[in-house]
Amino acid sequence: MRAEAEELAAEHAPGLPGPVIAVLVTSWAQLIGLIGFEVFGQFNGVVGAARAEFFTHAVRRLARDAGLP
Numbered sequence: 001m002r003a004e005a006e007e008l009a010a011e012h013a014p015g016l017p018g019p020v021i022a023v024l025v026t027s028w029a030q031l032i033g034l035i036g037f038e039v040f041g042q043f044n045g046v047v048g049a050a051r052a053e054f055f056t057h058a059v060r061r062l063a064r065d066a067g068l069p
Helices: 001-010 020-039 052-066
Strands: none
Touching: 001 020, 020 052
């Protein structure tokens, strides 16, 4: 993974270290997954009425894991 992350960084974000790119790609994939689950009803029966609060919690956790404030 490190070599691929370094290649991505060199091609799309010169100056960013490979591990940062790896975290960004992981966070992006997780965010797209959250959106897809919401759009296609995969949270039905799992997340109740607090859907907005759950999404906010999940996105904040993604941001924290990515090192964002």
